[in-house]
Structures are given as structure tokens and as C-alpha cells.
Amino acid sequence: MTLLAWSGWRIERRSGRSSFALVSALLSAGAGAVLCCALLFLAAGADPIAAFAALAKGSFGSTRAIADTLVRATPLILTGLATAIAFRARLWNIGAEGQVFAGAMFAFWCQSAIGAAPAYLQIPVIVLGSLCGGALFGALAGALKARFQVDEVIATVMLNYIIIYALSLLLQQGPWTEPGGFFEQTAMVPDQAKLPILIEKTRLHLGFVLALVLAAILHVVLHHSPLGYEIRAAGSNLRALQVQGVHAGRLILVVFALSGAIAGLAGAFEVYGVQYRLKSGTLGGLGYTGIIIAILGQLSPRAVVIAGLLFGALLNGSTLMQIRTGVPSALIYAIEAIILMFFLIAWAISQFRLRRLRDVD
Amino acid sequence: MxxxxxxxxxxxxxxxxxxxxxxxxxxxxxxxxxxxxxxxxxxxxxxxxxxxxxxxxxxxxxxxxxxxxxxxxxxxxxxxxxxxxxxxxxxxxxxxxxxxxxxxxxxxxxxxxxxxxxxxxxxxxxxxxxxxxxxxxxxxxxxxxxxxxxxxxxxxxxxxxxxxxxxxxxxxxxxxxxxxxxxxxxxxxxxxxxxxxxxxxxxxxxxxxxxxxxxxxxxxxxxxxxxxxxxxxxGRQLKQIEAEDRAGSGAPAVVTISAVSLRDARRVAVLDNLSLELRAGEVLGLAGVAGNGQRELFEAIAGVRRTERGEIRLDGKSVANLSAADIARRGVGYVPEDRFRDGLVPDLTIAENIVLGQQWQAPWRRGVLLDAARMREHAARSIADFSIATTGPGERIRRLSGGNAQKVILARELAKATRCLLCNQPTRGLDVGVIEYVHGQILRKRQDGVAILLASEELEDLMRLSDRIAVIFRGRIMGILPRHSASIALLGQMMAGTPLEQAA
CATH class of the missing domain: 3.40.50.300 (P-loop containing nucleotide triphosphate hydrolases)
Known part of the structure; x- marks a missing residue:
């Protein structure tokens, strides 16, 4: 396919993959993103080099900083994985956002029921509760698609609103509101229910390791299990699976439940690993950022982990950057978008090549 | 000039x-x-x-x-x-x-x-x-x-x-x-x-x-x-394959289709009170202009599409409540007309496509995981048997030519077809050499006693391979001819809607 042609040169689609093209495209994307961010810092009135230095120090400067980076990355890795697994099957689950809430809420509800039970009971209940909550909420969107052919993008976006406001309702002078409290939040969870801290004097909790283990499991599931086979096949040609007798509706339901369960876990880890209470503000946005991470990670579990770590570092470093150089930490969201755009462009470009035509006449 | x-x-x-x-x-x-x-x-x-x-x-x-x-x-x-x-x-x-x-x-x-x-x-x-x-x-x-x-x-x-x-x-x-x-x-x-x-x-x-x-x-x-x-x-000489004529062998029916009707999404009848019998060791040719219900008939037998009225029996048992996977497990292979739409997953490898539909079944699973080594081995054998031009079992279907992709489907479906083989346009758009090979494979299945339904737009091919030829028009069978009494002219008339009794 020819895209463009002018006097003796032509841009056309590559017939194969070239790792040289990919690597050089990605490197230039990185450079472009850095340059663009530097301009942004200049516009914000800061010295770009100082800003980058502060960003780096804030995210990797000390054991504590690194631990915080990993903590920030944990929910993003999970929502990225959740989105990636659904997108792999060409199911556009935009609902990781709501499934995070559902997981956190269901886990909170289950954990409240056992109250002050010992820790060895608490953590399984929290983990299973969040998996179930997310799975059920994801399966709801899946059922709407499988049974009534409701477009999954519409269904998941709408369900996001429903669950977010449902939580608000429960927290605003509702049954879950902290007794005597003023904010939209629950009381602190009991100490036994807090996820174990892995490194002393940091906030790094068990959830990070679980997220990595989950990424490894998903990698195996996706590439070496019958279910993963069906997910990849559905993403390429669902019709061929149906001709072979695979029940498409059932597959859609399973994928949505799986995707929702993973997102739900992110919610519970935030509640029991970081905030130690359920409040709506800190859960918001995790799911949507997960979409960016899934796409940056090319829907591959391993790369999603890397993309999640990168974004965790950016988020974590932005605070120090604001303190040191006055660059508003909110700019980090613009940086996230810049990175995504540059990388998308790089992938697109690496599919093409420039070629010189010989002897046209 | x-x-x-x-x-x-x-x-x-x-x-x-x-x-x-x-x-x-x-x-x-x-x-x-x-x-x-x-x-x-x-x-x-x-x-x-x-x-x-x-x-x-x-x-x-x-x-x-x-x-x-x-x-x-x-x-x-x-x-x-x-x-x-x-x-x-x-x-x-x-x-x-x-x-x-x-x-x-x-x-x-x-x-x-x-x-x-x-x-x-x-x-x-x-x-x-x-x-x-x-x-x-x-x-x-x-x-x-x-x-x-x-x-x-x-x-x-x-x-x-x-x-x-x-x-x-x-x-x-x-x-x-x-x-x-x-x-x-x-x-x-x-x-x-x-x-x-x-x-x-x-x-x-x-x-x-x-x-x-x-x-x-x-x-x-x-x-x-x-x-x-x-x-x-x-670049070489071609030997024409011709099946020996043995119409009316009187072999037992493997698939019996009786009075099947089916309407499409717009409620237009695509199969209209259609009856046919596929017999063991016999090729039944299906002639007809594209879009006269061939696809629906194949899909109904393969269990991909439900019929509204009538009954399809496989070895005497009704298939009404069986999924396409169940029917395949009972020995039915189906080569669909549109190979890239219905038959293959372009982003998966040859090895993965050869087991499409059997991903949960015995030989391809080791515990909860897929046995990649066995799949690869099986694919390598198919690649050799069918001389598929490729770099190996790990190549993605997307990169194969139409003919080689079709061979992947044939490798999969022929292996399944122990009772019945359904081939809808199996050689469309293929090279002459490949067509010769595919026809040989179909006749080998016939030799093994498999019941075969073969639709093709090449009437000459149908007349060389089939024992009997049925002509379909607007979802109805216009008539069934033994091969020796079929001619292009007669088939053409029937394909245009003249029933056999009225066709001269």
C-alpha cells in the first residue's frame, strides 16, 4: 500500500516486522516525549533539567521513594491488566473504573461482616471479596452484551457512573459513613485487615507482589491455556470460533468477569493497602489510566507491568517536582497523554517505510 | 496494426x-x-x-x-x-x-x-x-x-x-x-x-x-x-483426477435432511422444505448459483445455524440439540466457503489453527494448559502432508496465501471427517496444482466410506467427482441426477430454476 509518493520517494506499508525500525521509533518517541515535556516545564516557568531531576529523585531517589513508586504502580498495573485481557478479545471494556469501585465495595462489605477476625482470615476474605465484586460487576456488562447485544462501551461507561454514585450514596450520611465523621469516607479498617507491609518504614504492601504474580499468571493463561487461546482467537476472528461451536456469549461473559475481577483487586488493595478506609476520591481515575497503560503495554501482560511502573513513577515523582520547581503536579496527566501519543505514533510509523524508487521512467 | x-x-x-x-x-x-x-x-x-x-x-x-x-x-x-x-x-x-x-x-x-x-x-x-x-x-x-x-x-x-x-x-x-x-x-x-x-x-x-x-x-x-x-x-503437466462412476451404490445414509426450512434475518426463506441424503462412500455434488441457500444448508448440517422446520439426522440421531462442536466430535468435518471469515483465525499460528475448536480436548491439553509441543508436532506433520508453503508451524495464518490457508483448513477438517465431510467451494480461487491435490484428498475420503457433500461453481469439477449431483435454486432442490446423465446444459437450466422434470 502506498501512503504518499513524491518525486522518486514513497512511503509504504512494511510487509514484515523490523525490530530495528521498532526500536529506533520507540527511542525517538521517548526523545520526542521528553522534549515536549521540557517545553511544557518551560511554559510552567521552571528549569526543565531541574524539573526532570526532581521528578527522578521523587520517584527513585530513596528506598522510600522507590517503595512509593511501586505502591502507586500497583493499582495501575492491575487496571492495565484488566483492560488488556478484555481488549485482547476485542471486548472494549471501559469499565475497569467502575469495577475498581465494585471490588473495593464488595471487599469492604465482606470484611465488615467478619469484623475483627484474625489476619489470616482477613486477607483471603478481602482478596476473594474484591475478585467477586469486580467479576460480578464486569459480568453485568458482559451479560448485557452477550444477551441483548448492548454495546459494551456504552454499558461499561454507564455502569461506571452508577457504581461511583452508589458509593457516594452509601458514604454521604449513609450506612457506611464514619460515625460522627464529616467526610465522604468510612471509618478506619481494623489493624488485622491492613495488608502486610513488605519493607519496614515504607508503604510497600503485599498487593504489589500479588499484582506481579497475577501478571505472570495472566501471561501464562493468555499464551498457554485453552481460555487464553479463545481470548486471542476471539480478538482476531470470533466468527471462526463460533463456526467451531464455541459459545460466544459464554466467552464474552467469562472475559468480562475475569477483567472485572482483576480491576476489583486494585480497588481492595487501595483500601486495605494504602488508605485503610474506603473513600471515593482516591479510587477515581485508576480504571481510566488503566486503559492508557494497557495500550502503552500493547495489551501484553509483561509490558503492562512496565508501563504501570513508569506511570507509578511519574505520579509519585510529581509531588517532589512541584515542591522543588513549582511545576504543578497536575501537569503529570498531560505528560501521561504526551507519552501515550508519542508511542502510538512510533508504533504506527514503524509499520511503514520510506523507499526510493528506481527508474520510474 | x-x-x-x-x-x-x-x-x-x-x-x-x-x-x-x-x-x-x-x-x-x-x-x-x-x-x-x-x-x-x-x-x-x-x-x-x-x-x-x-x-x-x-x-x-x-x-x-x-x-x-x-x-x-x-x-x-x-x-x-x-x-x-x-x-x-x-x-x-x-x-x-x-x-x-x-x-x-x-x-x-x-x-x-x-x-x-x-x-x-x-x-x-x-x-x-x-x-x-x-x-x-x-x-x-x-x-x-x-x-x-x-x-x-x-x-x-x-x-x-x-x-x-x-x-x-x-x-x-x-x-x-x-x-x-x-x-x-x-x-x-x-x-x-x-x-x-x-x-x-x-x-x-x-x-x-x-x-x-x-x-x-x-x-x-x-x-x-x-x-x-x-x-x-x-510449468508441468497435470493429471486430471476422475472418480470412477458408481452412482446408485445404495450405501446407507449417514446424514438425512428431511423437509428443512430456514429463513434469514429479513424473514426471507433461504431453505425451503429441502430434503437430501448423504450416503456413506458417496460424493453428492451440489450445483447452484452462489447465494441460493448453499451456505445455509452447509451451516445447518454443521450445526452452526439452527433450522426452523424439518429435521437433520446424523447416523440416525437428530442433531437439533447439538452444538457445532458436538457435531464435529461425531465425525463431521466442515470446510466453509469463506475461509478467512469462517474457517481461520488470522492472528493465530498454523499450529493453533489446526486445532481450532479442539482447544479444550484431550490430545492438545496437558493438565490445564495447552500442549504446545504436541500441537507444533502435529502441525509440522500436516505441513508436510499437505505441502503447505510456510516457514513453519509458528507462522501466522495472516501471512499465508489463499491456497495455503485453505490447506490448513483441509488438514483440520479432513482429520475430523470420519463420518461426513462438508465442502463448500473447497477449491475456489486455488491454483490448478492445489485443486488437483484437494480433489485427490476428497476422493480418498470417499474411498474411506465418508459421506461427502461438495458444492462447487466449477460444474466440470462436480461432474468429474460426484456420484450424484443435486441442483439448488432459491433454497429448493430442483432435482438430483446421477453423474452419467448430467450435462452442463441441463444443470444450467436447473440452476436457473427449472425443475428436473421440466428441464429438457
Missing amino acids: TARLSISNLSKRFGPVIANDGVSLEIRPGELHCLLGENGAGKSTLSSCLYGLYQPDQGRIVIDGEERRFRSPADAIRASIGMVHQHFVLVPTFTVLENIVVGTGAGWRLDTRAARRRVSELCQRNGLQLNLDALVGDLSVGEQQWVEIVKALYLGARVLILDEPTAVLTPQESERLFTLLQQMTADGLSIILITHKMNEVMRSDRVTVLRRGRVVGTVETGSITREELTQMMI
């Missing part, structure tokens, strides 16, 4: 693949010129270069003594080249006249009166009965093709490229098309006909044979035999 169109030393490459390699060719005024070649021989690339869809990397195109370069089809049309694609590009909700004049660059206003005059003049000169005010969606496929041809003429085509024009026609419609083509060439039009059907090639004035992107030769059709042409095309 000077050439109307001459191509010299034209080359076009796609990455490492050379699709056209120094092709030179001359088309004379008023000549019907055939381009013959296997898939991937470079016919389509060549015609796309002529029509401005591709730009050649090198070479010259000269029309009436003037060198031309096309950057787009618009340039080609301006240089009086017209093309009728295999898939028509018509607007069904527009009238014939509107379809012909739409996008002809007359500015914003259409001068319908002048256009109507010119179009009816064109029809008259070529003896075409076209109602200019009929909606194109109401026309038969053959008539729609005329609209495409008239449109090209209306745009001033003096060289007309036809890409496999008879693939969608009944034998009678093809006959009319050729009469029309002869009339038009007598009128001075030059026609380039792309085809792989030998009987059509033999009706042209000259043939240019392409092989692997190069011209093997251009010959006067009158001075060469079919066998010689085939040899030029594939």
Missing part, C-alpha cells in the same frame, strides 16, 4: 515479493485478450497497475502511441481504460441510470437528459436490454454486471479490464456475457479478460500466460490446446 495498449518491462514489487517482473504485453484494437495464470502469478497486480490502483516501480505504459503514467484510477479512466471488478461497486438503491452517471465528474448538476440519451445509445449498440429506471438492487447479478460494463463504456473506455467476470454467473448468463463481449470487440473495443477457467480462455483471441510475475508467453488461442496452456501456466 499498432497496439491500442502496450506495456513494456513493467515491474512491481511488494517488499521482498516481486509481483510483476519485467512484464511486456501488447493489446490490439478490438481484441479479446486473456490474462491467464495461477494465484500470485501477478494478474491482479498487473491489472491494478493498468487501472492506476498501484504505481509500477518501473516500466512504461503506452496507449495509442502516447506514454501514460497513472497516479489514480481517475488518470486511467481519462486515458480510456475501464475496469469491472469481481465485486461490483454499485449503489443498490440508485437506478441504473444514476449508477452509471454517478461520480462521472459532471460537476454538481447532472444533465440527466443528455446522459440518458448516451446510455440508451450505448445499450442499443451492444444489444443490451436494460431498464434505465430500475433500481440496481432489483436486477439480477448478470444485469448488474452489464450496468458496470455500460458504466465503463459511458466513461469512454476503449480498453476494458474484466476481473473474473463469470464467477458469479450461471452458465447461461456467462454465455450471454461472452456474446456481448464478442459484439463489443467487433465494435473496436479492446478487452482484457482475467480468468482461470479454461473454456473461457479458449474463446479469446490471444492469451498471455503469467507465471511467478513473468510473462511465459503470448499466443494466438487458435494455435494452442488447453493442455499446452495449462502446462505453460503451471
